Amino acid sequence: MCHHCNYNSILKTSELSPTPNRLKILEIVGNNNRPLSAQDIFETLSRSEEINRVTVYRILDLLVEKGVIDRISSGGRSFHYGLAPNKNHPSHPHFYCKLCGNLECLNPEGVHLEIEQIIRTFPGVIEKVEVRLDGVCKICLRNNKKFSNH
Amino acid sequence: MCHHCNYNSILKTSELSPTPNRLKILEIVGNNNRPLSAQDIFETLSRSEEINRVTVYRILDLLVEKGVIDRISSGGRSFHYGLAPNKNHPSHPHFYCKLCGNLECLNPEGVHLEIEQIIRTFPGVIEKVEVRLDGVCKICLRNNKKFSNH
């Protein structure tokens, strides 16, 4: 979630003209406290205007390509999208609930990851690190007693 | 990869009768040094015998459910499968090459992950942690000069 970002200028500095659709999609991604699926974004946007699903996919691809947003593996079959890490939003781990399929952001302080050794010795190029915890979220736990003793 | 495991007994202790197909699929997963997709496993198995793709999926689901193997997000659209961590194979991070789509295992020593704080304070149940590095592997780097200065 970001209240400090000017999405318009983010687009411009990323070599993307700030078209209405791009802006709206970036706002939806940025104003949410969790990474959303393309479907989530499509549904949200559809509530206020007509837009094609393919357009959503294409804009998401573009934003990922320019490094504005991150494509995040959810643990399920669909990708989720969140603002790319920057000064205001440090890189952080996510939690995936295998029951409701929601992905949530975790505090970056909670996880200390030391990968210097790998970065030093890995023969390829490392562009991104993803840390994801999987399990059952609080809400599903309450609704699903049988998981409470795992 | 595992040279110390008796797959037959692993199946038995997991409440699964060691049918030929289950054994072969577990062997393919276990004898490989990287997590494979269902498609990889299907193709490998198909070289030596007739088997249906759906059967492969079903056996993989079963092995995951019983905790024998792990379903791992690849960074691409398909899941990959590797032996679940145990005494012989500690949990370890993976590297996904966005060009060739291969997933490889990284040394567990290379990554230090401290998640005690999250585990202590998270309101849901955490069952699994996945760490994945994304980028371009050594081989694709060699074949794709344009990525060598990223």
Place this chain on the structure above:
DNA sequence: AGCATTATGCAAATGATTTGCAAAATGTCA
């Protein structure tokens, strides 16, 4: 052998994403 249970195959469905192509919108420049 007879019957229940389990495992497999096959066809089709589903869900997420991508592609091809054409129409609409936008930008550029004389």
Place this chain on the structure above:
DNA sequence: TGACATTTTGCAAATCATTTGCATAATGCT
């Protein structure tokens, strides 16, 4: 402003990974 190139969007269909439903085959048990 008009003509033309470029970019953005929509629509239909394709693709890819995975799942479902249902029928048959294999296996286990008494």
